[in-house]
Amino acid sequence: xxxxxxxxxxxxxxxxxxxxxxxxxxxxxxxxxxxxxxxxxxxxxxxxxxxxxxxxxxxxxxxxxxxxxxxxxxxxxxxxxxxxxxxxxxxxxxxxxxxxxxxxxxxxxxxxx
Amino acid sequence: xxxxxxxxxxxxxxxxxxxxxxxxxxxxxxxxxxxxxxxxxxxxxxxxxxxxxxxxxxxxxxxxxxxxxxxxxxxxxxxxxxxxxxxxxxxxxxxxxxxxxxxxxxxxxxxxxxx
Numbered sequence: 001x002x003x004x005x006x007x008x009x010x011x012x013x014x015x016x017x018x019x020x021x022x023x024x025x026x027x028x029x030x031x032x033x034x035x036x037x038x039x040x041x042x043x044x045x046x047x048x049x050x051x052x053x054x055x056x057x058x059x060x061x062x063x064x065x066x067x068x069x070x071x072x073x074x075x076x077x078x079x080x081x082x083x084x085x086x087x088x089x090x091x092x093x094x095x096x097x098x099x100x101x102x103x104x105x106x107x108x109x110x111x112x113x
Numbered sequence: 114x115x116x117x118x119x120x121x122x123x124x125x126x127x128x129x130x131x132x133x134x135x136x137x138x139x140x141x142x143x144x145x146x147x148x149x150x151x152x153x154x155x156x157x158x159x160x161x162x163x164x165x166x167x168x169x170x171x172x173x174x175x176x177x178x179x180x181x182x183x184x185x186x187x188x189x190x191x192x193x194x195x196x197x198x199x200x201x202x203x204x205x206x207x208x209x210x211x212x213x214x215x216x217x218x219x220x221x222x223x224x225x226x227x228x
Contacts, residue, residue, distance in 0.1 A: 004155075032213055043117070043204060043219030044156070051214050090155050094213040100169060101217065103155030 004093050006104035013081055014112050021076040021107045023091030033074040034092040034101070035065055044090065050074060061085070086111050115139065117220035119205050125226045131193035134223045138186070138207030144168075145182055146217060147190050148204040156204055162188065163211050192225075200227045 007022040025031055032051050036044040048059025055067040065076045074091060091104040118137040126132050138145050143164050148156035159178065160170040164185040173180070177196070182188040192199055202222040208215040 009153075036219075041221070043206075043221045044217075045219070046216050049214075049216070092155070100158055100161075101213075103157070105153070105155050 004091050004102055004104040006089075006091050006107050008107050009105065010108045010110065012110045012112060015082060016080045018079050019077065019081050019085075019109065021089050021091075021109065023074045023076065023104060025072050025074065025091075025093045027072070027093070032094040033065075033067060035059065035063070035074075035076050036090045036092060036103075037061075038088040038090065038106075040087070047076070047089075081109070081111050083111050083113065085109060117205055117207055117218055119203075119220035119223055121223055122221065123224050123226075125228065126195055128197055128227050129194040131191065132195055132225065133189055133191045134203050134205075134225075136188045136190070136205030136220060138188070138205070139218055142207035142209055142218075143185070144208045144211030144215070145188050146206040146208075147180055147188070148206065150202040150204055150222070152201070159190070161211070168211065195225075195227045197227050200225055 003026050005024045013019045034049045035047040037047050038044045047063050048057045050057045050067045058064045063078050067074050088106045088108050090106050092101050120135050145162045147159045149159050150156040159173045160180045161168040162182040165182045178192055180190045202224050204219055204222045206217040206219045208217045
């Protein structure tokens with residue numbers, strides 16, 4: 001079964017510090033992988049997605065993620081965060097055998113000044 | 114381009130009452146999704162429409178939940194009767210053709226509280 005695990009429920013960091021939000025997936029087939037961001041009282045917005053090709057994917061707002069097949073991971077990174085990055089971040093995946101988008105439980109990123 | 118619209122934004126009801134949520138997808142999007150997001154969890158797909166046909170409703174509690182997408186545009190999700198565990202945010206999303214590589218665009222959600 002396809003599942004997505006986000007290893008940290010909350011990540012506090014200081015402003016302008018780097019951050020990594022971890023995501024692991026389980027699947028016996030190739031996957032398509034996504035990161036979504038949810039700002040307070042808003043819907044989800046796509047940050048980036050990996051479909052094929054280069055394993056380093058660049059997204060909006062300075063975020064990037066690296067697909068690592070051997071470690072079944074798709075961690076999200078930003079070299080320097082700002083207060084406006086405070087939000088909930090969701091990793092999601094499709095497996096090629098299913099049409100369903102499966103989400104992780106989310107990681108709440110809080111930025112301290 | 115207008116985004117996905119949902120109404121109402123908030124709803125509070127007593128258990129055993131009924132409630133309905135409305136969604137208007139992005140113009141021209143063939144695929145529409147309803148998700149349930151319980152506090153502290155990621156969204157869970159309830160039902161997926163392709164135009165006005167159901168593609169996947171395997172996780173929809175059909176004894177109390179129903180959804181329709183008349184004319185392949187707007188959609189309504191209904192709960193009757195509501196239970197305490199239905200308290201959640203109900204998200205509507207749409208995508209162009211429903212391919213796994215398509216980006217899903219989400220509305221702001223309806224926050225339901227069942228007392």
